[in-house]
Amino acid sequence: MNWNAALPDDWESRVRSALASVRDDLAHGALRPLGAGMESVALRLDAPGGDGGTPFVLRFPRNEDGAEGIACEAALLPELAGHLPLPIPxxxxxxxxxxxxxxxxxxxxxxxxxxxxxEWHRRGLLDEPAPIRRVAALIDAIHAFPTGRARELGVPEWDPRAEFGESLALLRAEVVPALPSGESRVLLAAFETYxxxxxxxxxxPVLIHADISLDHLLVTGTDVTGLIDFGDTAIGDPDYDLCYLWSETGPAFIRRLQELRGVPFTDGLERKLRFWELADAAEDVLHGIEHGLSEFRDQSLALLRGLLAERASSGRPDES
Structure with missing residues (x-):
């Protein structure tokens, strides 16, 4: 959760009024922004009195997708928590x-x-033994949650072929015309091959977190002590829980992670991860266009073009 989102001028009074309607004891605590993602904004709430107790996190949906995510979490997380080796919200x-x-x-x-x-890289946390073991255990435990029960709790099914097919149509219409021909060929080839x-x-299909990234793995010292942001949770391809880690940590870490999990690192897995890395940047561009977020669109487009140029120069334009 790192995309900056402007809060309305009267956000604090609105939030305090909402808190007072549910928990008046929290309505006068200290509030400060924590961060924002595409779907929600988070605030930290320290209880009144400054007694040093556990603070609270407040997450506010920014759009309908964010609202659906929080509703899903409210149903799923109480049961899921008992299946996982580390704390979650x-x-x-x-x-x-x-x-x-x-x-x-x-x-x-x-x-x-x-x-x-x-900061993960600066502190050398990817080379420490504890974090990678924690991540392996978390992924396996999430995937082991009964899929049927997840469906009963309202967790949505993810159809990647349908989703990325829709994205390809939008990319053809809204992004490809603005790209140099070489980059557009690489982009289209990647989607079409996948x-x-x-x-x-x-x-x-299994239960997946669908957003396991380094900033969602909470750290104490040199160990992982929690996992947050289950708003994208779905029933889908278990390999997708590696996609953001692939982008942030690199192939060597993912190979070690799979070895710990006793799951082979195959050519097919690598092709999917390389495609998802590209597709994530492309879908961020589309999100920026759809919601009028010009700065986010431009940043995402720069990232996408960098990935496309890298693949064009590698001689493997359809690495999906």
């Missing part, structure tokens, strides 16, 4: 969102701090 309550659609959630902060990718490869969709 446990909602104290949800209430009508004073800053947007749906409901906002409030939960005691999960132990640890959220670190950006650069969508046309039946092996990419030959998997047993």
């Amino acid at each position: 446990q909602f104290a309550f949800t209430a009508p969102n004073p800053l947007g659609p749906g409901k906002f959630c409030c939960y005691p902060a999960v132990p640890g701090e959220s670190l950006p990718e650069e 969508l046309g490869d039946d092996s990419c969709f030959d998997y047993e």
Whole structure:
């Protein structure tokens, strides 16, 4: 959660009024922004009195997708928590969102701090033995949650072929015309190769977090002590829980992670991860266009063009 989102001038009074309607004891605590993602904005709430107790996190959906995510988390996380080896958010309550659609959630902060990718590398955490073991155990435990029960709790099914097919149509219309011909060929080839490869969709659907990134793995010292942001949770391809880590940590870390999990690192897995890295940047461009976020669109387009140029120069333009 690192995309800056401007809060309305009266955000604090709105939030305090919403808190007072549910938990008046929290309505006078200290509030400060924590960060923002594409779907939600997070605030930290310290209880009144400054007694040093556990702070709370408040997450406010920015759009309908964010509202649906929080509703899904509210149903799933109480049961999922008992299946996982580390703490995850446990909602104290949800209430009508004073800053947007749906409901906002409030939960005691999960132990640890959220670190950006650069800090993980600076501290050498990817080379420490504990974090990679924790990540392996977390992924396996999430995937082991009963899929049928996840469906009963309202977790949505993810159809990557349909989703990326829709994205390809939008990219053809809105992004490809603005790219140099060489970059557009690489982009189209990657999507078409992935969508046309039946092996990419030959998997047993399981519960996935769908957003395991370094900033969502909370750190204390040199260990991972919690996992947050389950708003994108779905039933889908288990390999997708590696996609953001692939981009942030690199192939060597993912190979070690798979070895710990007892899961082979195959050429097919690598092709999917390389495609998802590209597709994530492309879908961020589309998100920026759809929601009028010009700065975010431009940053995402620069990242996308960098990936396309890298693949064009590698001689493997259709690495999906």
